Amino acid sequence: MEWFTAPDYWLSRVVVQRGLGVLYLVAFLTAAGQFRALIGEHGLLPVPRFLRDVPFRHAPSLFHLRYSDRLFATVAWGGAALSAAVVAGVTDLVPLWAAMLIWAVLWLLYLSIVNVGQTWYAFGWESLLLEAGFLAVFLGNEDTGPPVLILWLMRWLVFRVEFGAGLIKMRGDACWRDLTCLYYHHETQPMPGPLSWFFHHLPRGAHRAETAANHFAQLVVPVALFTPQPVASVAACVVILTQLWLVLSGNFAWLNWLTIVLAVAALDSSYAAAPPPEASVPPPAWYAALVIAATALVAVLSYWPARNLLSRGQMMNVSFNRLHLVNSYGAFGSINRMRLEVVVEGTDAAEPGPGTVWKEYGFKGKPTDPHRLPRQFAPYHLRLDWMMWFAGISSAYAWSWFIPFVGKLLENDPRTLRLLRSNPFPDAPPTYVRARLYHYRFTDWRTLRATGAWWERSLVREYLPPVDREGLRRHG
Template identity: 70%
Template sequence: MEWFTAEGYWLSRLIFQRALAVLYLVAFLAAALQFRALIGERGMLPVPALLRRTPWRAAPGLFRLHYSDRFFALVAWTGCAVALALVVGVDAHLPLWAAMLLWALPWVLYLSIVQVGQVWYGFGWESLLLETGFLAIFLGSGDTAAPVLVLWLLRWLLFRVEFGAGLIKVRGDSCWRRLTCLEFHHETQPMPGPLSWFFHHLPRPVHRVEVAANHVTQLLVPFLLFTPQPVASAAAVLMIVTQLWLVLSGNFAWLNWLTITLALSAVDWSFVAGAPPAQSAPPLWYEVVVIAVTALILALSYRPARNLISRNQVMNRSFDPLHLVNTYGAFGSISRVRLEVVVEGTAERVIHEGTRWQEYGFHGKPGDPSRLPRQFAPYHLRLDWMMWFAALSPAYARSWFGPFTERLLENDRDTLGLLRHNPFPDSPPAHVRARVYRYRFTSWRELRETGCWWHRDYVREFMRPVSPAGGPGGRH
C-alpha cells in the first residue's frame, strides 16, 4: 500500500524519536532519585498501602505483581538505560519488530510508575509522555519508512494539547479574555525560572500581545496542522516558538519540551534532509498492526473529543487506565496572589515567644527572598510542585504533609534529599511548623536597594508546631 508510508519524513521521525528518548531519560531519572521519599516503602504515600486498597484493573502495571524499593529502583534505572540506548539510536540498527519492542519497554516501565505515583504523578505531562510514548512504538525505525497513520495520530495529539489548553483558558478565567492574565502569571506560576522576574516586569502592552499571540497559537494554528505542506510545517514552527517562550519564562517540567517534540514530528524536513536513505517496504504484519492501533486510538478519542467541545471541559484527564488517549489543558484560572508555605524547625525543646525558627530550603519553590529562582525544567521537582498546590488549598496536602513533617522530625535522609537546605544537619529538630506567606516580585528599585528578588509578608499559620511526641498532627 503506497499510501501507508511517508518517505520524506524519515528525518522528522529521527528527530522526534531522539528528542522523546531524552525526555524519557529525564522522567526515569527523576523517578529513580525521588521515589523513596515520596512513594517508597517508608515514603510519604507508600506504594504497598496503595496496592492493598485499590483493585488491579484500576491501575495495571508491573508493581501489581511485586513491589519493593529495590524492584522500583530496578525499574527506574532500567528505564534510564533503555532511554539512553534510544538516545544513541540503538533502535535504528535492530529489525523492525525488535525496535518496536525496545520502544515498548520504556512505555511499560513508565506506565507502571505512573500507576502507583498517586498525587506525585497527577500531572498532565505524565499522561502526555505515556500517550506520546505509546504512539512512538508504532512509528518504525531504521530502513522502514514512517507510517502516515502514526504521523497523523501524533498531530491529533498535538492538536488536543494546544487546542485543549486554549479552550480551557477562554472558558475559564476572564483575564484571558481581557488579555490581562500575564500581568499576574509570571509571578504566581507554580515554579518561576531565572527570567520570570524580568518577564513579570515587561510593559503591560507586551503582556497583552503575549496573551493574544497565545490565543492565536492555541485556538487557530492547531487546525493548520491538518493542511498540506508547507503550511503544516509553518504551524508547527509557530507552536515551537511559543513553547520556547514558555520555557524561558518558567519551569513546567517536560510539558513544553514534549509539546515541542510533538511539533517537530509535523515539520517537513525534506528541504534540509536531502534524499531519504534506502527504505524497504513495510511488512504486511506491520501494516495490520498500525491500522489496528489507529482504529483503537480513534475509538478511544471519542470521549476526549467530546470533552473539547463541552462547556464543562475538564483538563488533564485520562479516559482509560492505560493513558492511551487523554485530555489536556493548563491554567484555566490564574492566581492573582502568590502564597507560599514556609516550613521551619527549631532545636529548642520548649517553645516561647523568642524561639529561634530556622527555615528549610527547597530547590525550586521560592523561599529565601534574596535567592534568584533557578532553571530545572525539564527535570520535575515533585515535592516543590505539590507545595505550590498546598499553598492554594490545604486539601492538596492533606494526605502527605503530615508524613512529610514526621520525616523532617526524624532527619530522614531520603526526605532531606529532596530539599536544598537542612538547617539541622547534626540532629533532628525538636519541633517543626509551617506558615503561609504572601510573596511578590520586588520592583527594580527594591532589587537595587535590598538585593532581593522577592518580598514576603506573613499571612497565617498553616500547621502549628509539632514534635515527635506529638505526632504529625496540626491544623492546616
Template identity: 70%
Template sequence: MDWFAASDYWLTRLVLQRALAGVYLVAFVSAALQFRALIGERGLTPVPRFVRRVPFRAFPSLFQWRYSDWLFASVSWGGAALSAAVVAGAADAVPLWASMLMWALLWLAYLSIVNVGQIWYSFGWESLLLEAGFLAVFLGNDETDPPVLVLWLLRWLAFRLEFGAGLIKWRGDRCWRELTCLDHHHETQPMPGPLSRFFHRLPKPLHRVEVAANHVAQLVVPFGLLMPQPVATFAAAVVIVTQLWLVLSGNFSWLNWLTIVIALAAVDSSLVAGTPTPSPAAAPLWYVVLVCAVAALVIALSFWPVRNMISRGQQMNASFNSLHLVNTYGAFGSVTRVRHEIVVEGTDEEEPGERTVWREYDFRGKPGDVSRMPRQFAPYHLRLDWQMWFAALSPAYAAGWFEPFVTRLLEGDRDTLRLLRRNPFPGGPPTHVRALLYRYRFTTREERRETGDWWHRTLVREFMPPVPAATHEERSDR
C-alpha cells in the first residue's frame, strides 16, 4: 500500500517516538515527585475531594473509581518505567499490537493524572503531550513503515500549535504588533532561566528583531509544514531553531522540547545522507483500518480548534473534549510589564513585633533570594513555583490553595517542604507565617558589579498578614 506507508520517514519516526517517550518520562517523574503535597490525600487540593464534585464523563480518570496516594504513586512511577523502556527501544522489540498497547497505556495513565490534576495541570503542554501521545499510539514500530496519515496528523498538530500561538499574540497585547513585548517579557516571564537576564539586557533593536522573527516563525512558517518536501523539512528546521532559542531564554516546562518533537514529523529523513531505508513487512489490514478511523476522528474534531483560531474571541490552551484529543494552543497573548513576586516568610517568635526576625522560604525555581542566579529546570515542571507566579498577578489565582499551603508550612509538613529549595526552620515549624508582595527587576550591569545580585526588589504591600499556628489548629478542630 504505497499510499499508506512513508518508507522514507523511518528515521523520523524512530527519533520522534524515542524523544516523545523522553518527554513522557519527565512528565511522569514530575507527577510522582510532587503529587503528595499538591493533590494527594493531604494535598493542597486533594483528588478525593475533587472527584466527589465532578462527573466521570467530564474528567475521565482511573482515579475516579478509586484513589489512594499509593495508587497514584504506582501509576506515576509505572508510567516513568514504561517511558524509560520505550526510550530504550522496547516498543520496537515487540509485535505491532504490543507496541501500540505500550503507547496506549502511557496515554491512559497520563490522561488519568491530568484529569484529576486541577489547577496544577491546567497548562497547555499537558494537553499537547496527551494529543501527541495519542497520535503516537498509531505511528507503529519497526514491523511496518510509518503511516502517511499519522505523520500528516502530527504536522497538522504542529501547524495548529505554532499558528495558534502566533494568532493569539497578534490579536492580543498591542506590544506584539509594536514589536516591543520583549522589552519586558524576558524579565517578567513566569520562571526566568540562567540566560534570561542576558536576553533582557540585549539592545532594544534586537528585541524588535526577536519579535518580528517570532511573527514570521509562527504566522508564516507553519504553512510550510503542510507543503511538499523539501519545504516542509526547512519549515520544521525553522520551528526547531526558534524553539531552541526559547529554551535558552526561559523555563517553559517541556513545551519547547515537545514542540521540537512534533515538528520532527515534517522532516524527511531520506534527506539525511547515509540512512538506508529498511524494508519492513506490509501493514496488516486491521492496522490500516484503525489508522484511517483515527484520521477521520481527528479531522472531525478539528472543527472546534479551527473555529477557535478564526474567531476574534480566540481562546488559549483549550480542550474541546475530556480526552484532550484535538486542542487549541497559544501563549502570552498579553505580557506583563512589571514582575511581582510573593515572598513567604516565617518566624518562631511567640508574638511578632516590629523587631521580629522573619526568615524567608526559598523556592526551587521562582525568584526569591536576590543574590541567587535563576536556574534551568525545564523540561522539568515546578508546579508550585508556576502557580506562585500567577498568584502574584492576582490573589484570585491563589484562591483555594494558598491558605492550605500556609497551613502546611505551619505544620512543618514534609511533603510540602520537599517542594521548596530550603526550609528556614529545620528544628521545627514556625509559630507564624506571612507573605509579602515585592516588585522584582533584573539588576543593571552597574548594580551587578557592585552588589553581585541578580535581582533588585522593592516592597509593594503585604500579601497575607502574619498567621499564627494556633489559628489553623483551631480551624482543624472545628
C-alpha cells in the first residue's frame, strides 16, 4: 500500500484541513447571523413554506424532519463550534474514524442549510465548500499519511474551478477576447472592496495585461497541476497568487480563499519539514476501501461536469446532484458595462408629494452613500447586499424577496434591520418606502480630492413607486 499515501504532503494536508475549518466556521457564522431575517419562520423566503413545496428527494436536508428557528440556530451554532474544534486541531487528537465522522457531520449540517437556503444560497461557493468538505472526510489525520487519491481529487476540483472560469470567459463576453473586460469589471462587480477604486483607475494597458494574465492563469496553469513536481507546486503557487489578487480587488465571499486552500493540496511540503512518524504508518484496510470507493464515486460523477466543460453551452455554477458532490464552476461569463444600484428610501410623511423628504437606508457592503469607501467583508458573505446587486440587473429576478423586504422595512422589523448598516427611522417605522434605480460610477482623482466622494451617481428611473402597507399588498 505504499502507493496509497504521500507522506511528503503531510504539512499541506494540515493547512488544507485547518483552512477548510476556518471557512466552514465563517459559513456557519454567516448562517447563524442572517438566517432569521432571510429564511427563518418569519423571514423573506421562509424555510417552512419551501419545505411544504419541495420534497426531500429534491433538496435533502435534516430540516425535512422538522423545522424551527431554534433548531436552525442549533445547527448553525453547532456547526460553528465543530468548525472551531477542527481549526484547533481536534481531528488530529482523536482516532481516524472519529476524525472522519467530524468532517462528515460538518458536511451534513452545511448541506442541510444550503438545500433550504433557496435564492440566498444559490452561489457557486456554497457548492464548492460542500464538495471540498466531502473530500475532507477522506483526507485522514495524523494516524496515516495523506491519501494520494484524495490529493488528486482536490487538484481535479481546483482544475474545474479555474479552467471552468477561463472557458466561460472565452466563450462568453467578447471583451474577454479583446482584453477589455477589466475596463469595467472593478467598477461593476457585485461588491467592490476598498481597493477596487484604485484597481479601476489603473492604466488601460495594465487592465489588458491583467486580463491576459488571467487567461493564462485559468486556461494554461490548471493543466500543470497534474504534472510531476516541482511543476505542480509552481502551478499551485500561480493559482494562489491569482486568487490573492482577486481578494485584493473585490469581495467574493470565500470563493477565492477556498480556492487558495484547495490549491495547497498540490504543494509538495517535503522541503518544509520531514513527515511525522505517523505519516508512514500503513493505512487501515477499511480506510483504504472507503477512500477508493469515494474516488470511484467522484470519478463517475465527474462525467457531467467534464461534459459541461467541453460543451459550447457551458453552464456556470451548476450542481448535477442534490448532494453537491461534483459540480461545475465559473464566473463572469459576461461583464456589465454599467453599475445599476437600487437605492431604498423611506419617509414618515402622511402622504408623499413633491416636497416630501426621503431618507436612504444604508447597506453594509453595497454602494449607497457616494462618500463611503467600500469595505472589505470577504470571506464573510453579506447575502442581502449581494442580492441587491442582482436586483439592479433584473427586478423580475428579485421580486420574490424584494417586496417582502420592503414590507419588513415598513414594519421596522428588527431582524431585517440588523442586516443593514443604518436605519433612518429608529423610533417609528416609515409610512412609505420607495426604491429608485441609479447609475453608479467611480469618481476620478480630481473629484475624490475635491469632494471626498468615491462614487458619483445619476438617477435612471423609478424602481418601486412609494408604497405603504396596503399598497405593498397590491404589488405582491
